[in-house]
Amino acid sequence: MKKMVVLRHSTPSRIMHNVHMICWIVLAVTGFAVYFKLVGEEVRAAFMQWHIYFAIPLTLVTLGYLVVTPDRAFMFAKELLSWDRDTIAWWKNLGGYPYKFFKIGSPGCPPQSKYNAGQKAFALSVVATLAILIVTGWSLYFVPQALGKLWTYIFFMLHVWLSFLVTLSLLFVHVPLSIYYWPDFKAMFRLGPGTVPLEYAREHNPKWVEKELALLKEEGGSPGH
Amino acid sequence: MSVAKVRTFTEPPNARVGSSSFRTGELKGIIHINHRHCVGCDTCTKVCPAGAISGGIGTTHRIEIDRCINCGQCLTNCPFGAIEQMAFIEEVLRKLRDKETLTVAIIAPAVRVAISEEFGAPPGTLTVGRLHKALKEAGFVIYENNFAADQTILEEGTELLGRIAYWLLGLKEFEIEVWGKKIKVGLEHFKHKPLPQFTSCCPGWVRYAELYYPKVLPHLSSCKSPQQMAGASAKTYGALDIWKHDPAKVYTVGIMPCTAKIFEASRPEFCHAQKWLEEHGRLPQRSQRIPDVDAVLTTRDLAALFKKLNINPMRFSEAETPQDFEWYSGGATIFGTSGGVMEAAVRFAFHILSGEEPDALSSAWDFKQVRGYTNPVVEATIQVPLKPAYRELLGSDRFELRVCTVNGIGTDGSHLKPIINDAIAGRSNFHFIEVMTCSGGCLNGGGQPVNPMGTSWIDPLLPLRL
Numbered sequence: 001m002k003k004m005v006v007l008r009h010s011t012p013s014r015i016m017h018n019v020h021m022i023c024w025i026v027l028a029v030t031g032f033a034v035y036f037k038l039v040g041e042e043v044r045a046a047f048m049q050w051h052i053y054f055a056i057p058l059t060l061v062t063l064g065y066l067v068v069t070p071d072r073a074f075m076f077a078k079e080l081l082s083w084d085r086d087t088i089a090w091w092k093n094l095g096g097y098p099y100k101f102f103k104i105g106s107p108g109c110p111p112q113s114k115y116n117a118g119q120k121a122f123a124l125s126v127v128a129t130l131a132i133l134i135v136t137g138w139s140l141y142f143v144p145q146a147l148g149k150l151w152t153y154i155f156f157m158l159h160v161w162l163s164f165l166v167t168l169s170l171l172f173v174h175v176p177l178s179i180y181y182w183p184d185f186k187a188m189f190r191l192g193p194g195t196v197p198l199e200y201a202r203e204h205n206p207k208w209v210e211k212e213l214a215l216l217k218e219e220g221g222s223p224g225h
Numbered sequence: 226m227s228v229a230k231v232r233t234f235t236e237p238p239n240a241r242v243g244s245s246s247f248r249t250g251e252l253k254g255i256i257h258i259n260h261r262h263c264v265g266c267d268t269c270t271k272v273c274p275a276g277a278i279s280g281g282i283g284t285t286h287r288i289e290i291d292r293c294i295n296c297g298q299c300l301t302n303c304p305f306g307a308i309e310q311m312a313f314i315e316e317v318l319r320k321l322r323d324k325e326t327l328t329v330a331i332i333a334p335a336v337r338v339a340i341s342e343e344f345g346a347p348p349g350t351l352t353v354g355r356l357h358k359a360l361k362e363a364g365f366v367i368y369e370n371n372f373a374a375d376q377t378i379l380e381e382g383t384e385l386l387g388r389i390a391y392w393l394l395g396l397k398e399f400e401i402e403v404w405g406k407k408i409k410v411g412l413e414h415f416k417h418k419p420l421p422q423f424t425s426c427c428p429g430w431v432r433y434a435e436l437y438y439p440k441v442l443p444h445l446s447s448c449k450s451p452q453q454m455a456g457a458s459a460k461t462y463g464a465l466d467i468w469k470h471d472p473a474k475v476y477t478v479g480i481m482p483c484t485a486k487i488f489e490a491s492r493p494e495f496c497h498a499q500k501w502l503e504e505h506g507r508l509p510q511r512s513q514r515i516p517d518v519d520a521v522l523t524t525r526d527l528a529a530l531f532k533k534l535n536i537n538p539m540r541f542s543e544a545e546t547p548q549d550f551e552w553y554s555g556g557a558t559i560f561g562t563s564g565g566v567m568e569a570a571v572r573f574a575f576h577i578l579s580g581e582e583p584d585a586l587s588s589a590w591d592f593k594q595v596r597g598y599t600n601p602v603v604e605a606t607i608q609v610p611l612k613p614a615y616r617e618l619l620g621s622d623r624f625e626l627r628v629c630t631v632n633g634i635g636t637d638g639s640h641l642k643p644i645i646n647d648a649i650a651g652r653s654n655f656h657f658i659e660v661m662t663c664s665g666g667c668l669n670g671g672g673q674p675v676n677p678m679g680t681s682w683i684d685p686l687l688p689l690r691l
Contacts, residue, residue, distance in 0.1 A: 034265065035264065045281045048283025144266065144304075149675070150304070151678075153228050156264065156304070156305075
């Protein structure tokens with residue numbers, strides 16, 4: 001019998017995520033190397049060019065996700081902004097993660113939807129930061145004269161330090177946890193469909209699975225194989 | 226870090242050693258980029274009129290001092306406070322403490338509407354009496370630069386009329402009447418001073434012309450700037466006849482909205498007071514050069530000096546009775562704005578050519594069409610009615626005075642280059658051209674308080690300008 005699976009990451013979402021990931025890595029490396037003067041002058045000049053070049057696909061894929069697949073973007077936003085009692089309850093013991101890894105706090109996790117409360121908060125911060133980075137970055141590049149000195153300074157500092165904070169959290173929270181949840185990781189990066197086993201989804205995202213199955217029943221379908 | 230904060234440094238030991246584009250005595254490196262604070266935002270490159278800043282986006286920028294005209298626009302526009310200015314605050318303080326030295330403040334018109342910002346007042350607050358009183362409390366005597374600006378316009382206006390008489394009318398001599406006194410002006414020397422005449426009071430522009438367009442130099446007015454006229458006059462007439470002080474112990478301080486004035490004061494030719502005093506036996510022959518202007522403080526520097534002396538100009542009353550060298554005309558005051566020198570010169574030419582008496586209360590004597598405001602280049606034609614003596618000469622009852630104001634040299638000379646190229650090629654339609662290095666004029670000079678919300682970057686905003 002074939003294993004029951006459920007679609008975790010749609011193709012547009014995976015394209016967006018993976019382009020973002022590649023661009024972010026290049027932008028972070030080049031940006032911080034330039035700001036913290038970690039490399040020589042000539043390399044800094046080249047890095048800054050790369051920084052600008054890689055900002056283009058980052059911006060385009062973000063806009064493309066919104067324009068080409070607005071339904072996906074809407075669903076994503078709706079999911080991130082849907083906070084029910086269980087989402088709030090997750091924060092009481094951070095979904096049991098401190099207990100799971102460090103035996104701190106209490107075990108157990110209230111049932112979560114497609115993303116748990118921590119993922120929602122993190123994704124919202126990344127989305128907001130991404131928007132701020134795109135706006136500040138291109139403003140600094142194209143129209144700094146329209147900003148005046150104070151706003152140029154504020155935009156620059158926001159650009160550097162927000163990206164720095166998010167990069168740190170990506171490195172030390174998002175990446176380790178995504179590797180820890182290997183089926184989810186595979187769903188994002190493998191060449192095939194972005195699915196996870198139904199049982200895995202039931203364990204981690206029971207509310208989402210229930211909702212998806214209810215939808216399927218309404219439509220007369222069944223989970224994927 | 227405050228966006229409005231400007232760091233300063235004292236004169237380095239080798240700053241007056243001649244090299245490359247600098248003669249011995251001329252100050253090098255008045256404006257300096259601090260590599261530790263430069264983030265490579267590239268703002269400075271975009272506002273530099275001389276293309277003197279190297280460095281791409283993201284890299285540490287550098288000023289090529291041989292190309293720099295010291296205007297300080299990079300400094301006032303740097304959002305990161307990474308650009309520093311050479312300052313002489315401590316030297317001036319030492320002179321103020323020296324009981325034998327008479328320290329003279331030569332105050333430029335743009336300072337009085339900006340100094341208050343450093344003491345928490347709104348931009349544009351007029352502080353004439355308050356500034357005078359604060360300077361006197363600090364120990365200065367005052368020589369208003371406006372007084373010298375009036376002298377400048379008499380010289381520069383006469384020179385303009387002389388060039389017009391020589392080149393357009395073919396005269397060898399020209400008679401003008403000023404305050405009822407008839408003066409004959411010999412015109413032969415204008416053979417080497419063609420039209421159009423350019424203003425010469427902006428030191429950034431003069432250095433720009435010297436470095437990049439030496440062919441235009443004969444077009445520049447031969448008048449010194451008001452600062453330099455004031456310095457020479459203070460050390461001669463002022464010292465001997467007004468203050469009765471040993472000229473060798475008069476220390477003149479230009480208080481300017483401008484960093485290029487620091488350079489101007491250091492130019493070796495500006496020691497005319499010393500030459501005059503030596504020629505007239507009022508000073509022993511000396512080998513050591515005595516400059517007409519000993520030091521220049523920017524508006525920011527003066528605020529720093531006041532703060533060191535615990536003097537707040539805003540606590541004084543504005544009312545005052547002007548003393549010697551504190552009288553001046555409205556035409557002098559508008560030197561501080563782009564087109565102001567032009568307007569004052571037009572008023573003078575209008576007065577001489579028409580024979581009409583200026584009326585300070587009449588708007589007929591305002592020629593605001595020559596003001597720069599937010600336009601990069603302003604062109605105007607002034608219809609000047611001629612008095613009978615000049616009607617005969619010109620064969621017309623009026624003269625069309627064609628003028629142009631270059632309101633900021635523009636990024637890499639963008640505003641100025643077409644005007645200057647026409648003048649050099651003999652294609653220019655203008656009689657008189659004012660050039661201000663900084664957009665808006667001295668009001669927006671490199672020595673003014675830094676407004677964090679401000680930008681003098683008008684070109685990219687031209688579609689938005691009011």
